[in-house]
Amino acid sequence: MALDKSIYDRWHNSEILLLGGSAGSFKLLFHLVQTLPSNLNKTVLIVMHRKRNFLSEVEKLFAENASMLLREISDKDKINRNTIYIVPANYHTLIEKDYSFALDVSEALWYSKPSIDVTFESASEVYNDRCTAVLFSGANQDGAQGLLKLRNAGSLTIAQSPEDAIMPEMPQAAIDLNAVDYVLTAKEIYELLKK
Amino acid sequence: MAGKLVMDITSQGLTTEQIAELIDLVKKVHGFDFSDYSKASLKRRLTRVMMIKKLTFYDLKHKLVNDHPFFQTFLEEITVNVTEMFRDPSFYKALNMQVLPYLSTYQHIKIWSAGCSSGEEPYSLAIMMAKAALKDKSFIYGTDVNTVVLKEARKGIYSFRSIKTYAENYQLSGLSGSLTDHFTTLYDAAAIHSDLKVNTLFSVHNLISDTVFNEFQLISCRNVFIYFETQLQEKILDLFHRSLCPHGFLCLGSKETIRSDVFKKKFKVINQKENIYQKIGS
Numbered sequence: 001m002a003l004d005k006s007i008y009d010r011w012h013n014s015e016i017l018l019l020g021g022s023a024g025s026f027k028l029l030f031h032l033v034q035t036l037p038s039n040l041n042k043t044v045l046i047v048m049h050r051k052r053n054f055l056s057e058v059e060k061l062f063a064e065n066a067s068m069l070l071r072e073i074s075d076k077d078k079i080n081r082n083t084i085y086i087v088p089a090n091y092h093t094l095i096e097k098d099y100s101f102a103l104d105v106s107e108a109l110w111y112s113k114p115s116i117d118v119t120f121e122s123a124s125e126v127y128n129d130r131c132t133a134v135l136f137s138g139a140n141q142d143g144a145q146g147l148l149k150l151r152n153a154g155s156l157t158i159a160q161s162p163e164d165a166i167m168p169e170m171p172q173a174a175i176d177l178n179a180v181d182y183v184l185t186a187k188e189i190y191e192l193l194k195k
Numbered sequence: 196m197a198g199k200l201v202m203d204i205t206s207q208g209l210t211t212e213q214i215a216e217l218i219d220l221v222k223k224v225h226g227f228d229f230s231d232y233s234k235a236s237l238k239r240r241l242t243r244v245m246m247i248k249k250l251t252f253y254d255l256k257h258k259l260v261n262d263h264p265f266f267q268t269f270l271e272e273i274t275v276n277v278t279e280m281f282r283d284p285s286f287y288k289a290l291n292m293q294v295l296p297y298l299s300t301y302q303h304i305k306i307w308s309a310g311c312s313s314g315e316e317p318y319s320l321a322i323m324m325a326k327a328a329l330k331d332k333s334f335i336y337g338t339d340v341n342t343v344v345l346k347e348a349r350k351g352i353y354s355f356r357s358i359k360t361y362a363e364n365y366q367l368s369g370l371s372g373s374l375t376d377h378f379t380t381l382y383d384a385a386a387i388h389s390d391l392k393v394n395t396l397f398s399v400h401n402l403i404s405d406t407v408f409n410e411f412q413l414i415s416c417r418n419v420f421i422y423f424e425t426q427l428q429e430k431i432l433d434l435f436h437r438s439l440c441p442h443g444f445l446c447l448g449s450k451e452t453i454r455s456d457v458f459k460k461k462f463k464v465i466n467q468k469e470n471i472y473q474k475i476g477s
Contacts (some may be wrong), residue, residue, distance in 0.1 A: 073450065074451070075420065075421045075450050088450055091450060094233075094236060094239070095235060096234060097211075102234075102235045103418075103421045103450050104236045104275065104421060104422075105275060105421070106239075106240075107277055118239070122239075125208075125235075
């Protein structure tokens with residue numbers, strides 16, 4: 001699928017970039033964090049599945065290599081632009097109508113806490129059509145329902161091409177659910193987001 | 196407000212107005228006030244109850260008014276009862292190193308685990324106190340609004356699946372031995388040793404409507420504030436401040452901080468990362 005004018009327009013009009021990834025997505029997200037410019041004028045929110053109790057290492061590594069400001073989330077923190085947030089491990093991250101974060105320790109979904117679905121769905125209710133969301137490689141079905149909610153609200157939804165993903169199941173689940181506007185390779189996704 | 200209109204139509208869940216209606220109804224009929232709960236979470240929980248119980252918005256309203264026993268079920272589903280033993284092992288490590296030496300100087304150590312759910316946190320604290328040879332002079336109160344989880348807490352029996360996770364946490368907390376040293380195994384579950392239940396008391400307490408009931412050296416209230424809006428957090432911080440002895444300690448969840456300027460002056464930060472505070476003044 002080509003990067004047409006429409007996709008660029010929708011990306012440029014977004015206020016928040018939502019990135020969801022699980023197994024096989026770490027390198028892709030790390031690369032993105034390194035390349036996103038500090039004057040992006042958007043919020044970047046990363047929902048990444050990972051082990052509990054080993055949270056700070058990922059944040060530290062990402063923070064050291066990002067050109068944008070990277071902040072850890074505390075409950076009720078206001079959401080800023082030009083900032084990358086990584087949702088904390090062992091919590092679900094929701095967004096309130098006043099554009100602040102709300103954390104939740106309730107049951108894991110798809111064996112995952114953080115759940116991509118929970119954050120994506122919550123973002124769709126607050127930002128409506130002002131999101132760009134990308135679902136990367138992963139070995140379960142988290143994110144598909146959330147991406148569908150975003151698409152129904154008019155946001156731009158993208159899945160990494162399953163052939164391009166180390167673990168195709170997660171982006172494939174979103175495609176099967178008809179939750180995706182564009183299916184792109186990691187290279188095309190980088191190309192889009194850096195402009 | 197075009198944006199809001201779009202949201203109410205496209206999201207299949209409850210509208211802001213419907214949530215307000217439910218909050219109002221529960222307050223009037225059951226005297227339980229959810230108005231200062233964080234809305235994003237509350238909406239998720241309400242939607243979840245409707246899904247699990249297969250209720251429409253109107254069914255839910257009808258049941259809340261006419262089916263009194265249903266309210267207890269509703270309360271169980273709305274409040275989040277997920278907890279772990281030794282959740283955030285680094286917190287227990289900090290507590291052990293920075294707070295226990297101070298607590299050990301007291302004749303009696305009274306601890307309040309507020310929002311204790313099925314008892315995992317009070318029992319974690321009991322194990323930690325036992326390890327530090329302070330258990331005999333400690334008394335641990337566990338409170339929650341939910342009577343069903345308190346029954347579980349009093350039993351102190353947990354599934355093997357949970358115990359496995361808790362044991363991993365325990366290993367990372369820096370305590371010697373292993374978690375299973377403190378449990379007797381049953382068929383598919385494990386029961387906490389009865390000596391750890393001595394000097395523990397579980398009872399109903401509602402942080403929103405109930406008041407001070409004792410004076411404590413340590414209050415732990417972790418991952419409860421995330422469900423409350425900031426003005427309600429302040430009200431409860433005041434309750435905690437009044438419930439602590441001079442120089443008593445307050446522990447919040449690892450992602451919960453004291454935001455209010457008034458209370459920042461009333462509590463000294465002992466550990467920024469783990470959100471451990473100490474009461475200043477009286």
